Amino acid sequence: MEKQRQKKAPSFMKNVLILMFAQIMVKVLGLVYKFVITNFEGFGDTGLGYYSAGYQIYSVLLALSSIGIPSVISKLVSERIAIGDKKGAQRIFRTCMTFFVGIGTVLSLGLFFGAEYIATAIFNVPDTKYVMQVLAPAVAFVAASSTFRGYFAGLNDMKPTSYSQIIEQFFNCVLSITFVYALLGREPYIMAAGGNLSTTLAILLTFAYLIAYYKRRKLKINPKQESPEEDLTTGQLLKKILTISIPVTISSIISVVNPLIDSATVSRCIQTAFASMYPIKEELEAFAMSKTGILSKVDTLVNLPTAVNVAFSTALVPAISGALAKKDNKTASKRMTFSIFASLLIVLPCTAGFIALAQPILNLIYPSANNGAEVLMIFSIPMIFIALNQTINGGLYGLNKTHVPAIALGVGAIIKFVLNIVLISNPNIEIMGAGISSIVCQIVAFLITFITLRKHIKLEFKLGRMIIAPIIAASFMGVCAYFIQHALVGILGNAISTVTAIILGAIIYAITLFMLRILSKEDILMIPFGTKLYALLVKLGIYKEEFVAKEITYAEENKTYEPMEILEEKSKIEYSIREDNNRKRSNRKAEKKNKRKPKHMK
Numbered sequence: 001m002e003k004q005r006q007k008k009a010p011s012f013m014k015n016v017l018i019l020m021f022a023q024i025m026v027k028v029l030g031l032v033y034k035f036v037i038t039n040f041e042g043f044g045d046t047g048l049g050y051y052s053a054g055y056q057i058y059s060v061l062l063a064l065s066s067i068g069i070p071s072v073i074s075k076l077v078s079e080r081i082a083i084g085d086k087k088g089a090q091r092i093f094r095t096c097m098t099f100f101v102g103i104g105t106v107l108s109l110g111l112f113f114g115a116e117y118i119a120t121a122i123f124n125v126p127d128t129k130y131v132m133q134v135l136a137p138a139v140a141f142v143a144a145s146s147t148f149r150g151y152f153a154g155l156n157d158m159k160p161t162s163y164s165q166i167i168e169q170f171f172n173c174v175l176s177i178t179f180v181y182a183l184l185g186r187e188p189y190i191m192a193a194g195g196n197l198s199t200t201l202a203i204l205l206t207f208a209y210l211i212a213y214y215k216r217r218k219l220k221i222n223p224k225q226e227s228p229e230e231d232l233t234t235g236q237l238l239k240k241i242l243t244i245s246i247p248v249t250i251s252s253i254i255s256v257v258n259p260l261i262d263s264a265t266v267s268r269c270i271q272t273a274f275a276s277m278y279p280i281k282e283e284l285e286a287f288a289m290s291k292t293g294i295l296s297k298v299d300t301l302v303n304l305p306t307a308v309n310v311a312f313s314t315a316l317v318p319a320i321s322g323a324l325a326k327k328d329n330k331t332a333s334k335r336m337t338f339s340i341f342a343s344l345l346i347v348l349p350c351t352a353g354f355i356a357l358a359q360p361i362l363n364l365i366y367p368s369a370n371n372g373a374e375v376l377m378i379f380s381i382p383m384i385f386i387a388l389n390q391t392i393n394g395g396l397y398g399l400n401k402t403h404v405p406a407i408a409l410g411v412g413a414i415i416k417f418v419l420n421i422v423l424i425s426n427p428n429i430e431i432m433g434a435g436i437s438s439i440v441c442q443i444v445a446f447l448i449t450f451i452t453l454r455k456h457i458k459l460e461f462k463l464g465r466m467i468i469a470p471i472i473a474a475s476f477m478g479v480c481a482y483f484i485q486h487a488l489v490g491i492l493g494n495a496i497s498t499v500t501a502i503i504l505g506a507i508i509y510a511i512t513l514f515m516l517r518i519l520s521k522e523d524i525l526m527i528p529f530g531t532k533l534y535a536l537l538v539k540l541g542i543y544k545e546e547f548v549a550k551e552i553t554y555a556e557e558n559k560t561y562e563p564m565e566i567l568e569e570k571s572k573i574e575y576s577i578r579e580d581n582n583r584k585r586s587n588r589k590a591e592k593k594n595k596r597k598p599k600h601m602k
Contacts, residue, residue: 021162026169027304031365033173034300037180037195038293039368047180047188048369049289051195052296053128053267056260057118058135058196061107069100069143070150070161071397072245077154086219093151095237097144104143112136123267125285130193138200141207148210152217160213164206171202188289247402258409258441259299261417262434266292269424270431291431294372301361301376302383305350309343309387333458336395340388340459341466345518347387348470349509352478353502354380360485360498378435385442392449399456408448412441465518473512481505514542 038048073096080089111118115132119125149161175198183194232240270288278284354361358380359373393405416437423433453459461467481501488497513519514537524534 024304024308025166027300027307029166029169029173031300031304033176033195034297035365036177037191038297038366040180040184040191041368042184042186043180043188043191044290044293044369046286046289046293047192048293048296049291050125050128050131050189050192051293052299053123053125053131053263053289053292055131055135055196055199056263057122057132058111058139059260061111061139069096069146069245070153071394072096072241073147073150074153075244075397075400076241077151078156081155087221089154090219090221092237092241093147095234096150096241097147099238099241100143100147101140104140108136108139111139122264124271125267125289127187127189130189131196134193134197135200138203141203145203145207145210148214151214155219157217160210160217164210164213167209168202168206171205172198174198175201244400244402247406258413258416258438259295261413261420262295262438263292265417265420265424266295266431266434269421273425273427273430293369294375295431295434297362297366297369298372298376298379301354301365302379305347306383306386306390309346309390329457332398333460336453336457337460339391339395341461343387343391344384344467344470345513347384348474349477349506351380351384352474353481353505354383356478356482356505357485357498357501360489360494360501363494364498375431375435378432379438382435382438382442385439385446389442389445389449392446392453395453395457396449399453401452401456404449404452405445408445411448412445415444416441465520469516469518470513473509473516473518476512477505477509480508517542 034048037043037051040047073093076092077089080086080092112133115129115136116126118132119127119129145164149164152158152160176195179194179198180191183191267288270291271284274287275284278287355377358376359370362370362373362376389405389408396402396404419437419440420434423429423436424431426433429436481504484504485497485501488500491497492500521534524537
């Protein structure tokens, strides 16, 4: 029994929490090293502009060669595993590894030798080529690492994905600070190139870790097992993979093209708008790069909540694919509804917090380069729809509707490009135009994906509890955080007052969620340790539930956290079994007692 429990696949929410922890660590470490290098003398917004401009091109090539890979492989592998076809799952992995690493290698070479042309043609800033050249070798290794991550995600093992991301970002953080510090006093673009060299070295170390993990944990295949995948030629299997991967890859490219659109259009449009104010070309380029650097700072901050939310979209693909492979539409529907609701609960308070504390947060993190509070405020709004799109796209991938996110993001990207050109070229709007275009872009993409999702899977949304109430709770938290920070800043200073406002704001938000009963009993029980939390809420009188004791006992004894109706049904079954056993024991005792009685007393 114990062995069976150990082999039991991790629950959906456990996988979400593993990925969520990794994403938080990755983004915090990313924030740390950007905080340090941006505040180095001589680096600032300009150095960060060079750093991010080259990185955006690298991100597009990553999307081509790797970003969509984990979703594709996890979907295909989970479908094979769901029907017991380990041999087919392993063949899919091997084919994907060969194909995608080949693409990654070609793109690495293309980036290295084409860096100078890209730097001039897209950014009109030739010195960004050095950043791209030091990043070029990383593309092929990321493709291989992404294949490993997708393989293990399909096996419902999110640990290698999480651990490898943390390892990569840890080394990236340490090496970035080290290299930029070593290059202090050099030109900003040289320091930026040194900072990005750390990314390549960190990825090489991560790749080594994933190889070691794979050797220990890969599937053990019975050579005698028959697999439907064996009937397919390599060409047919590749066609099957590409049918799914091409739309996913297009979606991935478009998702990273939006920041690239910002980098490219900001640089060019700012140079156009302010050409008369900066007649010297080098000064104009530096000014444009400083504006690009502001966007990079803002992206780093708003990407933290959306990166945490990626956990749901990543875990949803194999979860929904596996459920549908077993014809379990009810489970797929519940997980989709809960994930969208959870995404809102995560991102709404972050939006309210950024709007309320924009300038104090920038003063805290970037004391030497704290411009951009208005930009942070406006970029926090599309963050809501980015998070929702991430979650919905994970569901659509699991439903095999991979073309829909590509279409939605493509339409949004076109709208964003046009609006950027029009708005940023206006010197009165400048980079605020990038935020306005992002709002329109993400809303359009959300409407397309959400309408499609509702046609193919039932969503049990309750407008008041799941949308309006969370907005009220987040708004209340934002107002409280604003007044707390302003009340304390004169006494404690910006750093302590801002951190205090954030912590108290989070506590206020959590209390408001429970006081308004925004989370249902089922939602709480979906969370690991949710049964204990629910019991506490019942004791405090916030929630009332007569069957809570039985459900908590069941959940704790069986190490599982399941939706309410499943727990209630199991409680009823267990109660029925216990009553039946009690009756049998009573009958046996009565029979024994009856046998011992004298005949005249029977």
